[in-house]
Amino acid sequence: MANGSSSAGNHWLYQWIDEYEAKSVADVADRMKNGGAASRLQELAARGQNTEASDIPLSLTVVAGPGLEPEAPGMCADYECQQRNIDLNFGNVLHYFDYVTMEGPSARLYNSRINNASKKRDFELTEWFLGQDVLLLNHIRNIGLADYVVFSPKACYCRQHLKEKANDIGLAHLVDDEMVEDLAKLVSREGNVHLVQDGPRTWYASIRHPLFDGLAGSQIRQKTRPKKTEAAASLIRNWLSAAVIDAATARGLEAPLASFGSTSFFDRMQAANPEKMSIDDVGARIKIPALVGLSTKSLIELRNNEYHHFEKFRGALREAIAETIEKSESDSPDRVAEMVWQSKIRPAVADIERKIAASDTAFRFKLGAAVGVGSIAAAIGLVASLPWLIGVGTLAAATPLPQFFKATEDRQQIKSSDMYFLWKAKRAH
Known part of the structure; x- marks a missing residue:
């Protein structure tokens, strides 16, 4: 478990969840029939809206960027989508960082929804969002992720704050309406915008383009099929809004930014702010195949169970990153991260695989020979009616001591490797 922040796992909505024992959507519907529960939700949302960021660890903390931050524009609010995001993506940053800071369900949005609700549909939507968010926060707790998350408010995504x-961070061009429209026309003209109707008056839009690798698709609700340029503009605008707010948050906290996927826009952000890249900047971008597909819950369990091996691995990783930054002439964290993987981590992991395979093969061969000898001894003893020989034969079959001690010694040497944690992670799949 990560250490150092008393704020880890503290979210304003958890207080409502605990007070009203809300575990499911049905629980939320039942509790919201009570006027007191609704008033308490409004009170906590108003208080949470005025909360200032505090007690965020100054090291080994990463800001959840586009594709990771649940409350970002364009992110699906449905629990099933949010759960997939949590389970598949958060482990990709916890192999290096101790904490992820994100906003989560926004007190500001809840305050606005409650205060502006006037129709039955408004209250129904607030209750629906609440049900999805209760499921999300309970899931974060259940898999142990809450111990690694520091919830902190971010600037709102309104036009004024966005500009x-x-x-502030020198990226005003990224929120220029004309530029967004030009990008939308470009990707539409090249045939990279995809629209699929997935319900009555509901369309799912996505972009597949190298410039926007990692950009999540989004649902559009309207009566008629949207034009591709309109859909593309909506997706690009949402993504850039999230990227700018998250980049500003990261800059204010002097912390690296992690996003799902990578785009050239992050390189542009780096170029617009040419400060010397940090070890953590590279740590936020490094991708390790042994961890791909490992659920966030499994990664957390592995970190907790193999804490000393994890710390040794991370120390070696930081050392390799620092050495690569020093020697490399590149100013791209993504390129440096790839260099670290190819030149440092990959060969070390391959060496562990080779040693373990060789150790296992040798041990199986010697074990097979020992069992054969033991079986013969047991058979002779049985024929000769010598019980003590049966005992010796069985012991010999079950415990080839020299071979066992040699295999154990080999494993101990392997476990001392800096990359043993990654080998364990690969076996956890």
């Missing part, structure tokens, strides 16, 4: 934050 202010973009100006």
Whole structure:
């Protein structure tokens, strides 16, 4: 478990969940029939809206960027989509960082929904969002992720704040309407916008283009089929809004930014702010195949169970990153991360695989020979009616001591490797 932050796992909505013992959508519907529960939700949302970021660890903390932050524009609010995001993506940053800071269900949005609700449909939508968010936060707790998350408010995504934050970090061009429209026309003209109707008056839009690798698709609700340029503009605008706000948050906290997938826009952000890249900047981008597909829950369990091996692995990784940054002439964290993987980590993991395979093969061969000898001894003893010989034969068959001690010694040497944690992670799949 990560250490160092008393704020880990503290979210304003957890207090409501615990007070009203809300575990499911049915629980939420039942509790919201009570006027007191609805009033308490409004009170906590108003208080949470005024909360300032505090007690965020200054090292080994990463900001959840586009594709990771559940509350970002364009992210699906349905629990099934949010659960997949949590289970598949958060482990990809916890192999290096101790904490992820994100906003989660927004107190600001809840406050706005409650205060502006006037129709029955408004209250129904608030209750639906609440049900999905209760499921999400309970899942984060159940898999142990809450111990690694510091919930902290981010700037809202309104036009005014978006422009202010973009100006602050020198990326005003990324929120320019004309540029967004031009990009939308470009990807539409090249045939990279895809629209599928997935329900009444509901369309799922996505972009497949190298410039926007990792950009999540989104649902569009309207009566008629949207034009591809409109759909592309909506997706690009949402993604860039999230990227700018998250980049500004990361800059304010002096922490690296992690996003699902990578795009050239992050390289542009780096170029617009040419400060010397940090070890953590590279750590946020490094991708390790042994961890791909390992669920966040499994990664957390592995970290907890193999804590010393994890710390040794991370120490070696930081050392390799620092050495590569020093020697490399590249100013791209993505390129440096790939260099670290190819030149440092990959060969070390392959060496462990080779040693373990060789050790296992030798041990199986010697064990087979020992069992054969033991079986013969047991058969002779049985024929000769010598019980003590049966005992010796069985012991010999079950415990080829020299071979066993040699295999154990080999494993101990392997376990001392800096990359043993990754080998364990691969076996956890």
